[in-house]
Amino acid sequence: MSFLEIFNGYDRAEVARDIAACGAADVQRALAAEHLRLGDFMALLSPAAQAYLEPLAQKAHRVTQRRFGKTIQMFAPLYVSNECSNGCLYCGFNAANKVARRTLSLDEVEAEARILRQRGFRHVQLLTGEAPRAVNVDYLEKVVRRVRPLFSAISIEVFPMDEAGYRKMVAAGVDNLTVYQETYDRQLYDRLHPFGRKKDFDWRLTTPDRGGAAGLRSIGVGALLGLSDWRTEGFFVGLHARHLARSWWRSRVNVSFPRLRPADGGFQPLAPVSDRALVQLLCALRLLMPDAGLVLSTRESAALRDSLLPLGITQLSAGSSTAPGGYGHEHDGSEQFAISDERDAEQVCAMLRASGYEPVWKDWDSAFQN
Numbered sequence: 001m002s003f004l005e006i007f008n009g010y011d012r013a014e015v016a017r018d019i020a021a022c023g024a025a026d027v028q029r030a031l032a033a034e035h036l037r038l039g040d041f042m043a044l045l046s047p048a049a050q051a052y053l054e055p056l057a058q059k060a061h062r063v064t065q066r067r068f069g070k071t072i073q074m075f076a077p078l079y080v081s082n083e084c085s086n087g088c089l090y091c092g093f094n095a096a097n098k099v100a101r102r103t104l105s106l107d108e109v110e111a112e113a114r115i116l117r118q119r120g121f122r123h124v125q126l127l128t129g130e131a132p133r134a135v136n137v138d139y140l141e142k143v144v145r146r147v148r149p150l151f152s153a154i155s156i157e158v159f160p161m162d163e164a165g166y167r168k169m170v171a172a173g174v175d176n177l178t179v180y181q182e183t184y185d186r187q188l189y190d191r192l193h194p195f196g197r198k199k200d201f202d203w204r205l206t207t208p209d210r211g212g213a214a215g216l217r218s219i220g221v222g223a224l225l226g227l228s229d230w231r232t233e234g235f236f237v238g239l240h241a242r243h244l245a246r247s248w249w250r251s252r253v254n255v256s257f258p259r260l261r262p263a264d265g266g267f268q269p270l271a272p273v274s275d276r277a278l279v280q281l282l283c284a285l286r287l288l289m290p291d292a293g294l295v296l297s298t299r300e301s302a303a304l305r306d307s308l309l310p311l312g313i314t315q316l317s318a319g320s321s322t323a324p325g326g327y328g329h330e331h332d333g334s335e336q337f338a339i340s341d342e343r344d345a346e347q348v349c350a351m352l353r354a355s356g357y358e359p360v361w362k363d364w365d366s367a368f369q370n
């Protein structure tokens with residue numbers, strides 16, 4: 001069953017009501033459970049769970065340490081293009097924004113990749129907008145083949161593809177796919193995506209399933225926090241992640257927690273998410289999905305990233321630029337969004353080691369796969 005069928009079986013307003021109706025007894029039961037049911041997950045997302053943030057955080061910490069030890073995987077984003085034909089209102093690369101547009105040549109991509117490699121990164125995440133003429137499956141395939149020898153893991157966070165496109169990505173050497181639904185609220189999604197291919201909610205919602213069917217090693221989902229009520233969004237992220245883990249059991253599932261940041265265009269969060277709310281969401285998801293990778297980007301401040309670390313985070317980006325060509329050159333300000341943690345990779349690693357963690361640059365080798 002695809003996630004679309006599961007998703008269509010839920011009424012969003014009812015989910016919000018069920019979460020709001022959870023009480024202290026529901027939260028206590030959820031905290032005591034070894035395996036969470038969806039009702040338990042709702043309880044951990046509920047307002048009643050705010051009073052249990054400390055035990056929730058402690059349990060999330062224990063579960064994470066048991067499963068992952070004190071290791072954090074490091075990765076860096078590499079923006080290969082900021083051309084985009086979509087109109088996502090919250091994004092600096094939105095087609096209506098007058099920013100300098102650029103798609104890197106293969107040589108330019110390689111130059112950026114070499115800088116990241118020299119800084120120690122062995123896991124790179126390639127990002128683009130959605131501009132079929134400038135950036136398509138063929139271009140991306142060439143990009144992946146060009147940088148593949150420099151890295152041990154390659155992720156893509158690009159336009160949704162069909163299954164055949166993902167199979168090509170796998171054959172070229174892509175390991176991981178990340179695709180955020182942005183919001184699981186259909187009406188809001190429609191308003192926030194006034195034009196472009198991305199307007200098709202269902203096509204986007206079924207993208208992770210196509211990646212799983214194509215055999216990607218890991219699949220990442222998430223909601224853009226700040227667009228809609230975080231508790232309900234969090235529930236659907238968890239539902240989606242659990243579905244993927246059950247359907248594509250050979251692939252690892254990752255969940256990211258992007259909070260809206262300032263971007264060109266001046267979009268303001270519609271439903272701001274506090275630091276405490278972010279902690280509650282992260283911990284609840286860790287208990288629902290003990291094996292999932294949880295990812296935190298440089299959108300968050302250094303202080304917050306440091307304090308969230310023990311609660312369940314398994315992957316961190318560092319020293320990030322969100323502009324194409326931004327590692328090799330002073331960028332011209334056309335970033336997708338502003339980053340908050342400005343520390344370079346060395347500084348983040350020093351923080352990790354000081355906190356007793358081991359930064360991991362390379363966590364697997366394809367030789368182990370067969």
Ligand code: SF4
Nearest residue numbers: 084088091093094129
């Ligand atoms: S979020 Fe992605 S698809 Fe939407 S405008 Fe930005 S780059 Fe384009």
